[in-house]
Amino acid sequence: MSATDIIPPPELAKPASMACRLGSALTVLIPLAVFAISFSADSASAIAGMVASVVFGGLLYRFWGRLSLPPIREQAIVFCILVYGAFVAVYLEGFSLYPWSTFSGLVSVVVLSMMVAVTWKETRKAPITAKFGLIIIALNILMVCIAPILAPHEQSQVLGGAYMVWGTPFADGGTAWFGTDELGRDYLSRMIYAIRNTVGIAIVTTALTFIVGAFVGLLAASLRGWVDQSLSRMVDVLMAIPPLIFALLILTVVGTGVIKLILVIALLDSTRVFRLSRSVAMNIVVMDYVEAAKLRGEKLMYVIWREVLPNAAAPLIAEFGLRFCFVFLFISSLSFLGLGLQPPTADLGSMVRDSANLINFYQYNKLMAITPLLPAFAIALLTIAVNFVVDWFLHKTSGLKE
Amino acid sequence: MDRVFITIAQRLGLGVVTLFVVSLIIAGMLETLPGDFCQAFYGQQATEKTVAECRQRNHLDESFIVRYGIWVKDAVQFDFGESLSNKRDVAQVIGVRLENTLFLAGFAAAISVPLSLFLGILAALYRYSWYDRLVNVFTLTSISFPEFFVAYILILWLSISTIGADGTPLFPNMAMVNVDTPFWTRAHMMFLPALTLTLVVVAHMMRMTRAAIINLLASPYIEMARLKGISNSRIIVKHALPNALAPIVNVIALNLAYLIVGVVIVEVVLSYPGLGKILVDAVKFRDFPLVQASVMIFAATYVLLNLTADIVTIVSNPRLLHPR
Numbered sequence: 001m002s003a004t005d006i007i008p009p010p011e012l013a014k015p016a017s018m019a020c021r022l023g024s025a026l027t028v029l030i031p032l033a034v035f036a037i038s039f040s041a042d043s044a045s046a047i048a049g050m051v052a053s054v055v056f057g058g059l060l061y062r063f064w065g066r067l068s069l070p071p072i073r074e075q076a077i078v079f080c081i082l083v084y085g086a087f088v089a090v091y092l093e094g095f096s097l098y099p100w101s102t103f104s105g106l107v108s109v110v111v112l113s114m115m116v117a118v119t120w121k122e123t124r125k126a127p128i129t130a131k132f133g134l135i136i137i138a139l140n141i142l143m144v145c146i147a148p149i150l151a152p153h154e155q156s157q158v159l160g161g162a163y164m165v166w167g168t169p170f171a172d173g174g175t176a177w178f179g180t181d182e183l184g185r186d187y188l189s190r191m192i193y194a195i196r197n198t199v200g201i202a203i204v205t206t207a208l209t210f211i212v213g214a215f216v217g218l219l220a221a222s223l224r225g226w227v228d229q230s231l232s233r234m235v236d237v238l239m240a241i242p243p244l245i246f247a248l249l250i251l252t253v254v255g256t257g258v259i260k261l262i263l264v265i266a267l268l269d270s271t272r273v274f275r276l277s278r279s280v281a282m283n284i285v286v287m288d289y290v291e292a293a294k295l296r297g298e299k300l301m302y303v304i305w306r307e308v309l310p311n312a313a314a315p316l317i318a319e320f321g322l323r324f325c326f327v328f329l330f331i332s333s334l335s336f337l338g339l340g341l342q343p344p345t346a347d348l349g350s351m352v353r354d355s356a357n358l359i360n361f362y363q364y365n366k367l368m369a370i371t372p373l374l375p376a377f378a379i380a381l382l383t384i385a386v387n388f389v390v391d392w393f394l395h396k397t398s399g400l401k402e
Numbered sequence: 403m404d405r406v407f408i409t410i411a412q413r414l415g416l417g418v419v420t421l422f423v424v425s426l427i428i429a430g431m432l433e434t435l436p437g438d439f440c441q442a443f444y445g446q447q448a449t450e451k452t453v454a455e456c457r458q459r460n461h462l463d464e465s466f467i468v469r470y471g472i473w474v475k476d477a478v479q480f481d482f483g484e485s486l487s488n489k490r491d492v493a494q495v496i497g498v499r500l501e502n503t504l505f506l507a508g509f510a511a512a513i514s515v516p517l518s519l520f521l522g523i524l525a526a527l528y529r530y531s532w533y534d535r536l537v538n539v540f541t542l543t544s545i546s547f548p549e550f551f552v553a554y555i556l557i558l559w560l561s562i563s564t565i566g567a568d569g570t571p572l573f574p575n576m577a578m579v580n581v582d583t584p585f586w587t588r589a590h591m592m593f594l595p596a597l598t599l600t601l602v603v604v605a606h607m608m609r610m611t612r613a614a615i616i617n618l619l620a621s622p623y624i625e626m627a628r629l630k631g632i633s634n635s636r637i638i639v640k641h642a643l644p645n646a647l648a649p650i651v652n653v654i655a656l657n658l659a660y661l662i663v664g665v666v667i668v669e670v671v672l673s674y675p676g677l678g679k680i681l682v683d684a685v686k687f688r689d690f691p692l693v694q695a696s697v698m699i700f701a702a703t704y705v706l707l708n709l710t711a712d713i714v715t716i717v718s719n720p721r722l723l724h725p726r
């Protein structure tokens with residue numbers, strides 16, 4: 001991190017450029033048009049979505065100037081929005097059915113393009129693996145947002161016979177591109193929904209893990225003494241039990257359900273985050289500036305939030321990526337063992353398990369045999385992508401150069 | 403040397419306390435499981451009388467504290483009671499399974515530890531070369547794969563797609579070993595599970611080896627060795643490796659623990675009769691003695707391996723004996 005990153009140059013709010021105004025206008029107009037059309041289908045969600053999009057557009061317009069982006073990047077953002085708008089216009093039929101998904105897709109497009117624009121200088125110089133990772137992550141986030149639009153059928157809709165071969169047409173229109181599962185549901189649609197469900201739950205769980213683990217870890221490091229000792233010993237005990245088996249036990253006790261799943265995994269996993277954030281913060285709390293803040297009479301929360309956390313940010317962000325991978329694989333493993341999301345909700349691990357027998361029919365139909373590998377591959381792809389990005393990030397922040 | 407023994411004794415004591423707390427947590431959790439073994443065992447045919455008799459037979463009608471006390475008293479004498487479902491001695495049931503698990507873990511470790519050390523040292527030697535980059539991408543990828551993905555790919559590639567005219571594959575896709583299986587047949591059957599585990603753990607250890615060695619290369623004594631004109635490979639193996647041993651041993655211990663403890667998925671996919679699988683089944687049937695004993699074995703493995711790693715770390719770096 002160089003000196004210019006720490007002290008931002010004094011910046012005057014500059015007048016919004018033409019591209020910027022155009023972009024803001026488009027962000028409001030595109031969903032507005034969709035809502036106007038979808039109004040007849042589902043008026044309540046259309047109105048809610050319209051309000052949300054107006055608020056979003058207004059906030060964007062209000063804070064756009066603060067981002068202080070050079071003109072070329074604003075145009076890039078506008079370009080992304082235009083592409084999304086074009087998609088909406090071309091597939092209006094699908095998009096108008098799900099105004100909320102349209103809206104969240106727009107938000108994700110804007111946020112992702114902004115993130116890329118702000119970090120463009122580094123992103124451009126990133127190695128090819130990190131670029132690949134970023135693209136895969138962006139595609140996954142977009143898929144989470146607009147899954148119902150992308151999927152040709154509903155996730156629990158029975159459309160044909162069990163285990164239909166790839167590319168068979170359904171009786172009532174549409175094609176089973178990846179065949180059907182054991183109940184005759186479209187495999188492709190289920191996979192898209194499964195990515196949405198599993199990735200969504202993994203993101204929520206990781207966020208919760210981090211809020212709990214990092215906060216308690218920083219607290220333990222700042223307070224020291226018996227609080228630190230008792231928390232650390234507790235974590236030691238929890239970590240001595242293998243996590244998969246512990247989760248299995250707890251989930252058998254409390255029963256399965258999305259909320260329970262999230263809470264159990266967050267609890268088990270926050271022990272790891274606790275360890276890391278505590279050890280990182282231990283080195284920070286002895287620094288002079290923390291001492292100075294304490295002597296100034298700052299409250300504990302201020303010290304943790306303003307002095308310790310910013311200096312522990314880099315390792316924690318990298319850990320966030322790795323934790324996400326771990327949680328994602330963990331959820332998949334649990335649902336592979338039958339303790340994850342309950343049917344008919346699709347999720348990647350249980351899809352692998354339910355169609356695993358197809359693998360034995362390799363001699364008869366090679367395409368059918370690799371069907372169970374598809375959801376597993378989806379898991380692997382996202383995990384690889386996150387790992388590549390984290391690797392690049394760590395390399396960049398640790399200052400390791402060749 | 404005294405200090406080493408004191409430290410080891412301290413850690414060992416801490417480990418015993420940890421195990422005790424773990425057993426208490428597990429017992430408490432099993433207590434709160436909805437339904438007990440007798441209900442699960444009789445299922446639909448449960449009448450009040452048979453269930454009550456069954457409870458009395460298995461001491462399930464005593465209070466929690468009494469039962470836990472009995473269990474602890476027996477457990478310290480290595481008597482883990484008898485399995486509720488098939489009335490066999492738990493130590494006997496688990497003994498066979500534990501042997502299988504250890505065999506598989508040993509098999510996988512025998513391949514993966516030397517392999518990862520070798521690859522890691524090579525990567526440190528030729529760092530930033532195309533070989534290093536390739537290995538980096540490869541290991542990152544294999545870390546990211548879920549175990550069942552690796553297992554199914556291997557099954558498809560090495561087992562099912564190799565079924566010839568006589569109907570036998572190159573390697574069997576089900577590792578159904580039993581006590582009488584001769585060694586080589588067993589090794590052949592277990593090749594796929596062992597290979598899966600190897601692929602899963604090798605990346606972690608290799609990356610750590612490489613990072614630990616490269617970390618040291620900036621030290622003055624390495625510079626000195628270089629100035630003396632010693633060859634690059636000799637510097638890495640003779641000068642850097644001994645000092646990089648502590649983190650490497652740590653990560654090896656962690657992965658060995660994983661090989662014993664975390665293989666439930668691989669066991670399920672490849673139908674291998676190991677400890678993880680029996681534990682999953684025992685939880686399903688509320689077979690408490692079995693669950694308790696196997697979780698204790700897992701926890702003890704974890705504690706012991708961590709202890710070993712700590713001791714190696716301390717012995718290889720005496721400064722750690724005198725904390726400031």
